[in-house]
Amino acid sequence: MTSLQSDLSAPELILLQDGFTLCWQQRLILRHSAEAPCLWIGAGEADIDMFRGNFSIKDRLNEKIALTTASVTQQGAGWDIFFTRGDAVNAMLTIRVDADGRLAIDVKNDSTSHNRIWLRLAAQPEDHIYGCGEQFSYFDLRGKPFPLWTSEQGVGRNKQTYVTWQADCKENAGGDYYWTFFPQPTFVSTQKYYCHVDNSCYMNFDFSAPDYHELAIWEDNATLRFECAETYIDLLEKLTGMLGRQPELPEWVYDGVTLGIQGGTEVCQQKLDTMRNGGVKVNGVWAQDWSGIRMTSFGKRVMWNWKWNSELYPDLKNRIRQWNREGVQFLSYINPYVASDRDLCEEAARHGYLAKDAAGQDYLVEFGEFYGGVVDLTNPEAYAWFKEVIKKNLIELGCNGWMADFGEYLPTDTRLYNGVSAEIMHNAWPALWAKCNYEALEESGKLGEILFFMRAGSTGSQKYSVMMWAGDQNVDWSLDDGLASVVPAALSLAMTGHGLHHSDIGGYTTLFGMQRSKELLLRWCDFSAFTPMMRTHEGNRPGDNWQFDSDAETIAHFARMTTVFTTLKPYIKQAVAQNARTGLPVMRPLFLHYEDDAHTYRLKYQYLFGRDLLVAPVYAEDCREWALYLPQDSWINAWTGEQHCGGGELTVEAPIGKPPVFYRADSDWAALFGSLRHI
Incomplete structure (x- = not known):
């Protein structure tokens, strides 16, 4: 040897x-x-x-x-x-x-x-x-x-x-x-x-x-x-x-919930008024159908032509200014494809900005009863053109943020401008899409003011995707695709270097007889108050789902939990700042701070929110008690003030509106956490 x-x-x-x-x-x-x-x-x-x-x-x-x-x-x-x-x-x-x-x-x-x-x-x-x-x-x-x-x-x-x-x-x-x-x-x-x-x-x-x-x-x-x-x-x-690390979030993110609303300017105004009159802290309106709608058998889809639809959203530019004066942001939607039956696709095709097929023709992808062209982001001219679409059609309109959706659909038989096999570029595509959005903000001087959030990612997304969301969960209680699945998603992403994560409150996918229940929406809202961002989604079939304004009790629940979220603003801000500075994620596996506790390495459905809050979301139906694990430390129940020494499993009462949350007794933020009992 x-x-x-x-x-x-x-x-x-x-x-x-x-x-x-x-x-x-x-x-x-x-x-x-x-x-x-x-x-x-x-x-x-x-x-x-x-x-x-x-x-x-x-x-x-x-x-x-x-x-x-x-x-x-x-x-x-x-x-x-x-x-x-x-x-x-x-x-x-x-x-x-x-x-x-x-x-x-x-x-x-x-x-x-x-x-x-x-x-x-x-x-x-x-x-x-x-x-x-x-x-x-x-x-x-x-x-x-x-x-x-x-x-x-x-x-x-x-x-x-x-x-x-x-x-x-x-x-x-x-x-x-x-x-x-x-x-x-x-x-x-x-x-x-x-x-x-x-x-x-x-x-x-x-x-x-x-x-x-x-x-x-x-x-x-x-x-x-x-x-x-x-x-x-x-x-x-x-x-x-x-x-790479994510920059700090815009200040407005911490000021309440971003309401996902579709249907036009007046529908947005009416729902916004209803929620604010009910005491809900609202930081923004997210209207993904700002560019129009397309009805399919899947449900309501966005029109993939990234321009303000003034018929569905009349007077939007002035309304955005009004909402901004009232502390409400306007968020929209975009993805890296253009609908084949609309003028942006025609413009891209005319300039040769679309990815090609084997015959040299524009590659059109079937997205569910409509087709879209793939903007070839490896072509410097196409990349610059699409960046200008973002700057002119979203930023100049006054959008304070948007969902930068998709990024996963690059077919492997596509021919790309840079000559690299699409099989090799496929996994790299989401980070390239993130970079396009990031640079549009940076070049407009809006980094830190405007927020975009993505579901797709890969190596490089850490530097360019300023916020992730968990994608399209089912509107159900399933472990692999419902509320529960968001927690391991956030924790695994944290251990891959991306420390900012949130989800659609209530889930999205409504198929095969699924219907979002009131209880699911409320429990998801409870959970989201202890993530870096609160945002709702109507789902792909809004009429089948319980919504944030479906009854007075639901509105009151959102009022309570958005108050919890905004009360925690200084604490969440410092956790986000720490992520930007050192890469320590906002939602953390327990073993990051309790390395010597062997049990913490097996926990996937509870987490530390920053250093000092332990959160164990209720992810099952009809539960009013919940079991969780407290590592060895001095913990205080955020809702009752009861103290626990930790070091084992514990079952606590967990009514809707009071998810199992504990804080460390010796935290510098103990007074702030203690104030949650009075909300």
């Missing part, structure tokens, strides 16, 4: 009789032997079909070959490791420390006939794994594979449920536990290191084996980066230092 490095801060490669081990800051990263190789290569052909953002992905795999022989050559402070199997099969790992002090492993498959790589990272059976973007069904990812491909999140997302079966039968839209808008090849291990893969191709991170993690990469090269830290908080600071 020969060690090729003695500096404990540098990578250490130990040569064994038939292989090697690679350690980084006392963590075993790679273990290779002829019997248990760490590197495999192969040849496959992707079979990817898309229907309305739902993907069927198969690999026509011709071979998968274990590279059993490894030879090491030292290169400065690092190494080149050549892997072979016979004479014709070979690949190479380059081990180095990059310019920022991170361990970097460059993997390159040198066989021209092979386009698949499998790399096995060493693991310990007791490891927990978090991240991989936004995961709705699992927070601890250990024990399962997670394919990483941005898509619709799926309806139901659990193959054992009737709703998922119905959605699959209708249009392959049921999804599975790993379907997500925001996948990312980044994970955090409880060995206190992160691993990030610099690539945007299809990957599958499989954490099923007890002693290794297998990363499958559908390309012939990739770079893995690792950093370690003494604490998870320090580790997230390092991760977000690499990926």
